[in-house]
Each structure stands twice: as structure tokens, then as C-alpha cells.
Amino acid sequence: VTALQPPGVPLFVAGTTGPNMPATMNALVRDPFTFLLQPPLFRATRAAALNLTEGQHQYVPWDTAAEDTAGGWAAPSVVGGGGSSTLSGATSVGATSATLVSAANFAIGDVARFESSGANVEYRVLTGVAGAVISWSSSIPLTLAHANGSAVTEVSSDPSRYTVQAPGWYDVTARVSISGTGAAGLVLIPSVAVNQASHTGFNGGAGWEGPEHSVPTGTSGQLKMTPGLWSVYCNLGDVIQIDLWFSTESAITAVDTTAGWVCAAEIYWSGV
């Protein structure tokens, strides 16, 4: 971890000699003030198209980071010499494993990317590799179907994940959106997850649920967005994700990509 850490209470000891004063002032004044004036902050959006499945929890994979002061997020890149194969048989929504033509060079802990580009791309951290079969947590099944022969590639990171670089409380604001013609009773719910769980202990399926309400029933011109606002405690290395879930009354299958109405999240350190 290279990010500046939350300050302790400075202890100033009388008698610090002149040559030691710069180091003392930097450690006890500069660094605490720097952290408090500019604590860890992450602001990101999902600007590109993203396909969805109704009634499924999906952690939003960010593709644009406006700022990430502590370096908790990274865009995924292909791992040289890592796993690279194709599906041997299609996967369906809800799958927690997949058979590859070859699982060579995949290992537990790797991030597997399903499909190489476009709105159908999904990422999962592998929890098992056996023969040609790779598997991942049953609490994060695939939310999209992937055709036989689709590429499966090891990449450097899961872009839905912000990894906490300094412990403490984080204020999380998020907005999730869907696009298409609505229907009576259609609800859209954002959740925040810390390590794929709810900070409060009340788990809506993929985290701590935010507001729930009936979104507009009209066409895509009637924008459909729900915001959420939470404070969560995180230890160093914990993972924060935003889940998007919407109910099954409509035929909607994608997020909104209208400027300003894309899925977005901000994560701000607010104290220890």
C-alpha cells in the first residue's frame, strides 16, 4: 500500500532539535493535514453500453474513473502469459462454473473476463480450477449468457471493484440506471457491497440495499434512475462494489448510456 494512511493523533515532544524539525513537522503536520484535506476519493462511471438481465444482481463494472486519489481501482488489462481460452459450450444466466477448451494458466484468484469486448463482457474472480472447468463464487453467478466459443481471458482486475487503500468509514454515493420501456411495478434498486456482503447485516441479495421505488413506465425517453447513499466501514483491502438489480415486469436489458444518466459511483473517506 502506497497511499497515505489515516493519521493518528500527533504527539509533539518538546526538545526536538533543529535538524530533526523538518522530519517532525512533515510527519506530524504535513501528512495529517494532507490526508484530511484530500482523503481517498474515487469517482467513476459506466459510460459504455452494458447488458443486464432482469431479476439478477450485477455489480457495475466501471470503465471511466474521473479520479482515484488512492489508487483503489484499475482498468483491466490482459495478463501476459495468463489464461486465454474459449468456452466449450455456452453458459447461461446463473452459471457459477464454465468448461473451457483449456484452462491452462488459469489459477484460483485470477480474474477471468468472459467475452473480449462489448456490452456482454463480465468478470469473475476464480475460486476453483479443475481440469478444463473454472468456477467462481456461487454468490456472484453470471448474469448474462455467453455463447459457445466466446473468449475467456485472464485480466489484471475486476473493474467493478474498488479496493480500499486506507481503513475507515466511507461515504458512498451511487446512481444506477436502466434504459427501455418500463412497466407498472418495475423497481430499480442500487446496493453497496463490502466484500460482496452488507455492512449492516441485512442483505438484499448482493449488499446493503438503497432506495426502492417504482420507476417510470414509459419509453426510454422517460429516464429510469435510482440513487443510493450509504456510509460503510472498511478495513484495508476490503472491496466496495455497487450492485444494480431491477425487477422483471419490463423487457429492459441494458443500462442507460445517456450523458449524465449513466451508472455512477463516488467513494469518499470520511473518518476512522
Place this chain on the structure above:
Amino acid sequence: MPSGAVALPPVIPHTWIEQAGVVYGDPLRAKTLESQVAVAVAWHRQRPLFQGEATVTTSVASATYVPIPLAELVDNVSGHSDSANTSRWAAPGTSTGPDWYLAVGQLPFATSDPTKSFLAALRVNGSTVFEGMKVAGATGHNTTPLVCDLAQLNANDYLELCARQDTAGAVSTTVSSKSATLGIRWVCAGSGTTVATPATPRTWTAADAITADSTGGAKVPLNLHIRDVIRWLNYPPIARITSVGSSQTIPTGAGTWTSIQFPTATVDNYTMWSSGTNTKLTINRAGVYFVYGLAAVAEASGAAGYRASRLLVNGTTVYGGMSSQVATASTAGTQLPAFGHIRLAVNDTIELQMQQNDTGALTVKTGTGDHARLIAVWRSL
């Protein structure tokens, strides 16, 4: 404090005196640095914080603000009791009170009634209400409104999360997959001194010549590098402006956004608001701000269509808020938030806008508790 000294934070910053002629300058003493820097850091790394959640359901009578009992998850100033008056969190005593607190709550109702309105609200001392999101239920689903506001609290003033609905019967909250929660965090002193936006704190060197205010060469003015940083942390830019006093209406029209007018400022310590251009806040200290707007309109029974809210920066950049079907047989009104953390430069403007497609214009609400509002809180360089 590490030395055992007792402090009542937030510390009122010391102004160093310049040495001049027969006037002795203030020395840079460990004791002074402890009472200034250490006390400030101790406070701002761990400002008063409460977070509680409901562990039992509450029956919410119709047309009544019903407080929600909470079990504490964290309460670093002992403002809450898990055994008595459990809906309440009381503010601590501070050197600058009444201070400003940012409170956020959400309230899941076990209802699927699309004809009525369901509301989350904050209440101070059992009487002063600040309403939040007010939306219709959704057929086949629960309904969870959210409330957020900036509240000024004296020591021992207490804040509660309240539920309200207008079904004419009782509706329960839920504690299954989701539960009511309330979070409160100190964000700003009740009084202070405004200063320029601090620069990134300097790296001290052996060549530094410590002064009070004078600059040039190797001179390092403590009033700039220590006092003013503490002043800023204690008293950052915040604003809360409201529609109280407005007679505005929001015209009907899908795709038509209307900026909400805010004739009244509850707080505006860095003069971001002007009564002459009352639809916007104009930033005069750069940084990342938490911005929260609540669009609030009156509704007649038989309302139709949807309502939507958004934030607009510099008249061009959109930050989407929320969109919702309206309650079709309620006269309680609709209230939709729009919020986020937004990086803003000096002279950037921010507005709250609303859109609706009912058959006619809707009047912006101006009640003491159910008005539209726009809040900004500075959070980071």
C-alpha cells in the same frame, strides 16, 4: 491528548504573533502544536459519527411522523442509548456549537400500494421535521424512501429518523432483507472564520524561517500553514438553500427541465448563494463537494405520469438524480432527490432541476418541513 491535556474540540485556532521591534513573536512550542495540530487532527480524523439500524419492525400510523427505534452500529460520542429513547441520537457539546451535521436515513416500508405516498424524514427534538424522499409504492414490491439533510444541532439536541405514509391505515417497516438505518456525521462548525482554499500542505525543510504572517525567501508563516488549515477544516464551505418563500410552478412536459428557485438560505458560510440568482449555488472555493438536492412538488389526488430530478453544473453538465411514477391517489406531494460527489471549480454553478408530465403545472412545495432544497458540503481539495 497524548500529554493528558483535555480539549474541547474543534480547537479554536491560535493566531501567531509576529516578532517586530520590542514585540516578541510566538515561539513554536510542542505544547502549542499539541493544542492546535494534535487537537485538530484528533477531531477531524474521527468526527462525531452515529450509525444505527432497526432490528424490529415499526407500525407506522397514517399521516403521522413515527420515530424508528434503532440499535447502534457505531456511536463515537455516546449520543445514543440502546435501552431508552432508542430512536434518538443527541449531539455532543463542542466549542463551536450549534454545529452542522449531515444525516442520512432510509426506511423500507412493507407496502406495494402505488396510489399512496411513503416518506422518510428527520426530526429534531421531537418537533422540527425535515422531509426527504416521498414516493409511491410499487405494485408487488416494498418501498424504500431515503432522507438526507444538513441539520444544525446544539449540544443535546436530538435527531430521529421518522416514517410517514398516507394510506389511511397502518403500514409496517421491514427488517428482513433490508432495514431502516440512520447515519449522522459532524461536517461543519456553527461558526468560524472563512479563509482561502488551503494549498496542499507544504514540506518543511531545514532552511525554513518560521514567521507569523510575513512571507518571502525562506519565511514560513504559521498562520497560513497551520491556523488557516485548521480554520478550513473546522469551517469548510457549506450551503443549504430552500424553496421556502417561493411561488414557483414546474410546467408539464416530457423532456422539459425546470430549475428550482431557492429564495431562502438556511446556511451559506462562503456566500455561494445570491437572492438575485436564486436557482443556483456559485462555487467560490474549489474542490469536491457533496451536493444534494430535493425537488418537492404538491400533488392533487388523481395525479398521473412520472416525476424526475437532476443536478446541472454550469448549465450544461447533467448529474442524473431520480425518476419515479407518481402516487395516483395521494395529496402528500412528490419529493425526489438528486445527489453525488462532484468536483467543482471556482465560479462553477450548480442547479437542481425537475421534470414532470402530468396534465398541468405542479407547485413547488414551500412548507417548513417539505420544501425543495439544495445542499453543498465541501469535502476534498
